[in-house]
Amino acid sequence: MPELLLGLGLGLGAGVTPGALLTxxxxxxxxxxxRAGMRLACVPLLSDLPVVVLAVTAMGAMPGAVVRVLSVVGGLYVVYLGVTTVREARTAAPPGSGGTAPSSRGELLRGVVVNVLNPHPWLFWIAVGAPLFVSAWHRAPTSALAFVGGFYLVLVGSKIALALAIGAGRHRLTPRGYRLVLGATGVLLAGVGLVLTLRGVVPVPPPPCCAGGRT
Structure with a gap:
């Protein structure tokens, strides 16, 4: 199921790519x-629903040609993110510890606000996620659901794994290790972006059972 693989790949890239929520x-x-990191790692499950619904609803009313164009644009955007991540990985370093941790409720609220106001989820779902979801839904709804499920499974899971690694041994994550992770993620993002771009240029035809659906 290619949609599931795309969801897993994009989820991993989005999960460990530098950003406000990851910081x-x-x-x-x-x-x-x-525990403090895990609570924030689950923020996308709380804040992304309106983003996904609005993006998918808008895409559902667009003709297939527009979906393909946005797929190409979204793919190029993901390639750009990958290249940018590789560049940032050369000098990236995890933030230092210190200070007083905020309350659990205030910390979670802060994460939700940051994620909702962050343009990256909106850009991803408008340019990348929604076109893939709509296209997959018209071929097989299970494929579309597999894409979303795989994406959030790895998106949240990778953030939880990072929180676990830092929480278990706060001094084990060296700057060099962090840079290697980011560099590998950048390469993965660029590769996935190329796949998305090619799928927009040469769209996969729907199976015969769905030929009467949207084109």
């Missing part, structure tokens, strides 16, 4: 341990 997770894990 909050790392900082919370350094300050408050695994």
């Amino acid at each position: 909050l997770i790392i900082t919370a894990s350094l300050r408050g341990g695994f």
